[in-house]
Amino acid sequence: MLYREMGKTGEKVSILGFGCMRLPIKGSYDQIDFEKSSKLLDHALDRGINYLDTAYPYHGLGTAQGGASEVFLGEYLDESSRHDEVFLATKLPTWLLEEAGDMGRFLDEQLQRLKTDCIDFYLLHSLKEKQWFQLEDLGVLEFLDEAVSDGRIKYTGFSTHDETSFVKEVVDSYQWDMCQIQYNYLDENIQAGSEGLQYAAGKGLGVVIMEPLKGGVLADYVPQEVQAIWDDAPLRRTPAEWALRYLWDIPExxxxxxGMNTRGQLKENLETAADGLPHSLTSEELKIMEEVKQVYQGEISVECSRCGYCMPCPSGINIPQCFSYLNQAEMLEDYSEVKNQYYFMLKDTQRAGNCLECGLCEELCSQHINIREELRKVEKKMGS
Ligand SMILES: NC(=O)c1ccc[n+]([C@@H]2O[C@H](COP(=O)([O-])OP(=O)(O)OC[C@H]3O[C@@H](n4cnc5c(N)ncnc54)[C@H](OP(=O)(O)O)[C@@H]3O)[C@@H](O)[C@H]2O)c1
Incomplete structure (x- = not known):
């Protein structure tokens, strides 16, 4: 495993981190398969991964009780006695804060769930411009100071899906140690983008990337035109390998x-990470990736990263899955096969036609998608 220094903290973190938002499950999303997930983590840690990312709501069903991910990690690290081998990152659910006392209550609950006295990297989760002033007024930055000084957290950070100008404003508003942003070869100009990434790194913040495969889209749906470019490349690489190599090429x-949920994905990403040195892609390889970007940009219909923040839908619609089918159909230029899957795999209530237009999902969407309009499109194209 290769390691890089996490910004000004100087901590040596593995270049591949384990995202605990998509662990293997038994049936429903809130039921983590403890045995399979433990085995995956055993292997990840044995192979040198030392950065684990979770958050209060992961593997929950959108309720205020939080999800099962933190609880699983706490139990796993406790039972395996491997707490000291890893940096643990988790996040304060900023959207659930109503009064100042909530911040300490969440942190204490998270420490209990994670069975630890100190969280290494504690992030303000999913900062949004429209809530930022409210959070500042609530005293969130003073709360971070206090939690660092009393030892409940070691380093501070934030995650956001908001735009570059906001990212810069947040970077400048506090002595953060790190930030977490969505970035992959298709997202250089959306959200924080390359500009936000470089700005944060330039100010000494460690930079952690989420959704490097756009939630799996870049590996799962490869349009024929893209596959033809990969096939012509002088080196044989899988789409996931290309996407990850692209990120590790960037020294900042x-x-x-x-978010690996099978042994095969973990194994492949570990192998890719072994070569993940900065500036290791040749100009020819970077040119190939430029060609792929051009093709994708014309093909993706809905920019959904399948993070699931929009869920649960009060009508029961499986929003990410509906968009996933639409993207698949458009990219593969095959409606009939994908339509079959749409009807076969989704229950009646989970399909787009059940949208009551309440718009709750749009408030929560990390990608700022006009979900209601896109669901109408799914219904129009798949609904007969
Ligand atoms: N702070 C935030 O707001 C926020 C938001 C999103 C994510 N995150 C964090 O960032 C982590 C990473 O994001 P992500 O889970 O979206 O990452 P990602 O790597 O973009 O997507 C993960 C998905 O990619 C697929 N995958 C991974 N490796 C693969 C491989 N070698 N070959 C083929 N497919 C592969 C799997 O999809 P399939 O399951 O379909 O096979 C997996 O579920 C999350 O787990 C979470 O910890 C944070």
Whole structure:
């Protein structure tokens, strides 16, 4: 495993981090398969991964009770006695804060769930411009100071899906140690983008990347035109390998998180990480990736990264899955096969036609998608 220094903290973090938002499950999303997930983590840690990312709501069903991811990690690290081998990152659910006392209550609950006295990297989760002033007024930055000084957290950070100008404003508003942003070869100009990434790194913040494969889209749906470009490349690489290598080529990126949920994905990403040196892609390889970008940019219909923040839908629609089918159909230029899957795999209530237009999902969407309009499109194209 290769390691890089996490910004000004100087901590040596593995370039591949384990994202604990998409662990193997038993049936429903809130039921983590403890045995399979433990085995994956055993292997990840044995192979040198030392950065684990979770958050209060991961593997939850959108309720205020939080999810099962932190609880699983706490139990796993406790039972395996491997707490000291890893940097643990988790996040304060900023959207659930109503009064100042909530911040300490969440942190204390998270320490209990994670079975630890100190969280290494504690992030303000999913900062949004429209809530930022409210959070500042609530005293969130003073709260971070206090939690660092009393030892409940070691380093501070934030994650956001908001735009570059906001990222810069947040970077300048506090002595952060790190930040977590969505970035992959298709997202250089959206959200924080390359400009936000470089700005944060320039100010000494460690940079952790989420959704490096756009939530799996870049590996799962490869349009024929893209596959033809990969096939012509002088080196044989899988789409996931290309995408990850692209990120590790950038020296300012410290950790790339991937939400791996099979042994095969973990194994492949570990192998890719072994060569993840900065500036290791040739100009010819970078040119190939430029060609692929051009093709994708014309093909992706809905920019959904399948993070699931929009869920649960009060009508029961499986929003990410509906968009996933639409993207697949458009990219593969094959409606009939994908339509079959749409009807076969989704229950009646989970399909787009059930949208009541309440718009709750749009408030929560990390990608600022006009979900209602896109669901109408899914219904129009798949609904008969
Ligand atoms: N702070 C935030 O707001 C926020 C938001 C999103 C994510 N995150 C964090 O960032 C982490 C990483 O994001 P992500 O999970 O979206 O990462 P990602 O790597 O873009 O997507 C993960 C998905 O990619 C697929 N995958 C991974 N490795 C693969 C491989 N070698 N070959 C083929 N497919 C592969 C899997 O999809 P399939 O399951 O379909 O096979 C997996 O579920 C999350 O787990 C979470 O910890 C944070």
């Amino acid at each position: 990126i410290n950790v790339v998180l991937s």
